[in-house]
Amino acid sequence: MTLRRVVVFGVMALLLVPFSAMAAGEGEEEERVEEGLEIVTWWTAGGEAEALAALIDVYRQRYPDVEVMNSTVAGGGGSQARGVLASRMVGGRPPDTFQVHGGAGIIGTWVVDDFMEPVTHILEDNDWMGVFPEDVIEIISYEGEIYSIPVNIHRSNVMWYNIGVFEEHNLNPPQSLAEFFEVAEQLQAAGVTPLALGGTDGWEPTHLLESVLLAELGPDAYRGLWDGTTAWDGSEALAALSTFVDMLDYITADQSAITNIDAAEYVAEGQAAMTVMGDWVHGFYLAIGLEPGEDYGWMPTPGTQGNFIMLTDTFGLPKDAPNPTNVRRWLTVVASREGQDTFNPIKGSIPARTDADRDKYDVYLLSAMDDFARDSIVPSLAHGAAAEVGWMSSINDVVTFLVEDKDIETAAADFQSLADQYVR
């Protein structure tokens, strides 16, 4: 054997490996019957993993023959899962269904690029269109079709406060932004940090900003930020940015070093009086043994009463999913009253349906459900419901500068140029 032939042989042998693997894969594909269901999520923490397991149990009871594969990808608040998902979807090996933030989170990333099947019929066939609020249907729809089924609703515009701190200083929780500044001034003078705010993950200040934008703009103009009808550098938006910057005078000194849960803990310990954070904080407080209504109270972020900033976890049906029938059954379970009432009390969120069994929910969740049924519902920016991820991560960068530089003109101009780039 000459040297050249050896080299050629070596290279050829190596090149064969991937092809033989592919051939084997194709063979399997042909004789497949639908017997499995692979679900990709990033739910790994206590309550959420259990909630998913309970929901899967509901599915198993109805379809005992289907082998459900729970593929959880841990880490990075879902960014690891999204990375795995992206490579599988683009590589043509999608999972059967996956957890994704409803709204722009799925539409901008997956729907516009034609990776998903519409699933409007799941709601229509079961006559469920009426049990989901119209605002929610609008948020999860794209060009008249629904592409993912919401399993839960979290609320973003909640202000959590330490009841003991307010009583000790003879103060009432602020109802409006003007009252917020009065109360904050008095708390500051008394040596209590008025507002706990996190920052390690880059989105926490954006979370506060979305509440302030809503408070200053109202729900219609707030929605307009995402479709280009409200200017980011208009006078109302500038007023909101200015209020946001003023609020930063009252935040925790180590803002950039703490997470949103650390901030909630500062409030629990009484180091800080209030924090604006999503209602997963309620689950955290329960877990550390606090009593709702006694140790901590809640209310809509001052100035946002009557409005509900929502984020939602949803499941969809990718094109080329190996077991589409099983996925449709899964989505039906997800959308069903039984499914939602099984999942949400454990997860600590409220159902996306408005006809839930109220006996299963605790005092905070019931109050959130009442607001959800009544309020104007708008999508959350910081959690991927209002703006697609590219836009959202760029907004987070602008906010990071805004928090330190407090330069609202520059921020408004940057926000506007991002809107020009991303509004379709």
Next chain:
Amino acid sequence: MIRTKRDLTKAVLLVTPSIVLVSIFVYGFILWSLRTSVSAWQGIRPDYTFVGLRNYIHLFQSTRFQIDLWNTAYFTLFFIATCIVVGFVLAFLINRNIRGEGVFRTVYLFPMALSFIVTGVVWRWMLNPTFGVNIILENLGFPSDWGWYTDPTRIGGFHVALTSLILAASWQFAGYTMAIYLAGLRSIPYEVIESARMDGATEIMIVRKVVLPMLRSITLSAVVVLGHISLKIFDLVMAMTGRGPRFATDFPGVFMFETTFTGNRYGEGAAISIVMLVMVALIIIPYLVHVFRQETHE
């Protein structure tokens, strides 16, 4: 040495797989990143429409990226300097046949066995301004209002918050630098130092005129190894500080990760990684050329 044709065949057979794999998975992917970096790819679906240097121009205009580059420069400079100085001093002290040498050597080298993630988490807690070392300082009566990595202060282009990262990274790698200096010190023939001493040189002169020049190649390797770590720094930052106040502790690696995997802006993300590759190449390639020349000389 290759003596027969048979040996040659074996040699080629042995290296072929690694050459093939490296050319696909290293160089092939570098070319792929290069191609992505000049494409319009944004969103999940690959889009290789050629857009020239648009991503790069966008990148260098971004304030965040400019901060990242300065942070990288300062971090690299101070991290390498700290490791070299501390590492050399430790090696020099241990080399004086002190008692319990093995214990000290192990203790100082130990942090290297940890991953940057562990180091990052530990130092994040230690330097947390509300419940970290500040409490110890306060109890000892020292000033205790240090912001550490939450401090947004800048001195010129230098973010004070970087010192926390430099501290943590140096803690981890000073021991490694010590180990290679120790090996270098042991390889200096004792006669050389002895004769310098006979000629009346003081200890300091011996260090400056004899020891340090003989350790020059060790220093060079240390700089290259530490330099490529600091230019690519990512895990330590992610575990310890995140982007920091006003991107005080942001680095291109973090920016690249966020742009690509949370922002789905693949074109820009690839451009960042190419810039990082060029930075590392700027120190590695001259070093490789230098080493290669030395080898051919011998």
